[in-house]
Amino acid sequence: MRRGVHELPISTAGFTLTELMVALALTGIIASQLFLVLKLQHQSYSSNERALDVQEDARLVVDLLSSDVRMAGFMVPERVAIASGDGGAAAPDRLCVSDPEAINSDPPFLDNRSEPFARAEVSSVSNDSVDLSSGHLDIDSDGNNDFKVQAGIIISDGAHSHCARITSITGNRLEFTPALASAGWILPEPRAAPAIIYEIDGPNCPLGLTRNCKLLSIEVEDLQVEFGVDDVLTDGIIDRTTAEFPVHDLNGGLHDPALIRSVRLTVVTRTPQDFEYTGPGYPGAANRAAGVSDGSRRRQFTSIILPRNLL
Numbered sequence: 405m406r407r408g409v410h411e412l413p414i415s416t417a418g419f420t421l422t423e424l425m426v427a428l429a430l431t432g433i434i435a436s437q438l439f440l441v442l443k444l445q446h447q448s449y450s451s452n453e454r455a456l457d458v459q460e461d462a463r464l465v466v467d468l469l470s471s472d473v474r475m476a477g478f479m480v481p482e483r484v485a486i487a488s489g490d491g492g493a494a495a496p497d498r499l500c501v502s503d504p505e506a507i508n509s510d511p512p513f514l515d516n517r518s519e520p521f522a523r524a525e526v527s528s529v530s531n532d533s534v535d536l537s538s539g540h541l542d543i544d545s546d547g548n549n550d551f552k553v554q555a556g557i558i559i560s561d562g563a564h565s566h567c568a569r570i571t572s573i574t575g576n577r578l579e580f581t582p583a584l585a586s587a588g589w590i591l592p593e594p595r596a597a598p599a600i601i602y603e604i605d606g607p608n609c610p611l612g613l614t615r616n617c618k619l620l621s622i623e624v625e626d627l628q629v630e631f632g633v634d635d636v637l638t639d640g641i642i643d644r645t646t647a648e649f650p651v652h653d654l655n656g657g658l659h660d661p662a663l664i665r666s667v668r669l670t671v672v673t674r675t676p677q678d679f680e681y682t683g684p685g686y687p688g689a690a691n692r693a694a695g696v697s698d699g700s701r702r703r704q705f706t707s708i709i710l711p712r713n714l715l
Contacts, residue, residue: 477713556601
């Protein structure tokens with residue numbers, strides 16, 4: 405006799421509540437670990453992307469700086485070709501290079517780079533301003549003023565030099581910042597030249613590295629400038645065993661700005677802070693001291709440039 409449907413055997417296979425809870429717990433643990441791995445991979449990827457971005461920033465900045473330094477001294481005397489401000493052990497340096505686009509080299513009377521600066525004569529100087537002789541703002545006589553507000557200015561007496569940014573022009577008076585380290589160092593026949601100025605976090609300029617007060621990069625933390633000056637042995641060779649390299653400060657009257665033969669630039673960029681990063685801090689460059697770890701990754705680039713107009 406056939407068995408009825410209700411008489412078929414019933415399976416007892418399945419999960420108990422305890423087994424189900426254990427399985428859910430194990431699944432949660434595995435999922436959380438997977439999410440943690442993915443999070444760490446994403447953080448590493450983002451961090452590397454930021455590091456690559458600041459690295460590319462540094463390369464572009466060094467390329468632009470190098471190009472300007474190579475042109476320093478075009479149509480101007482050597483003594484007003486390059487100047488800097490030394491930030492010492494705790495701050496960035498400031499760099500000024502003569503502006504090759506400021507002076508019109510077309511007029512036939514400009515046969516050499518000394519002639520236009522027969523007009524760029526400084527009649528008086530104070531710690532934060534300089535007066536040029538009447539009409540000498542237009543040093544190449546092309547009808548245009550060659551000094552501009554927010555652009556750089558180099559002042560030199562042949563033994564010292566000063567790198568600054570013009571803040572205002574009234575008549576023949578140019579006011580500038582920062583002030584001269586000490587008043588009274590200008591000797592007879594001082595000269596001033598229009599320049600390009602690089603500075604970091606300059607007064608009344610955007611935060612970051614600026615060129616004539618226009619922002620280049622917010623990623624650049626430091627700019628260090630060192631010179632090779634052939635004025636100790638004057639033998640055409642920059643001697644590291646003497647005081648010819650590295651020279652950090654041209655404002656002390658110990659070195660002749662006209663005998664600069666090489667410029668070493670160091671640029672340091674940093675990423676935004678990532679407090680999970682515990683690597684080294686600011687690496688130290690030139691005469692600026694190293695710093696402690698602060699959660700930022702840094703990239704450092706150094707380039708040595710030969711200013712071809714000074715060689």
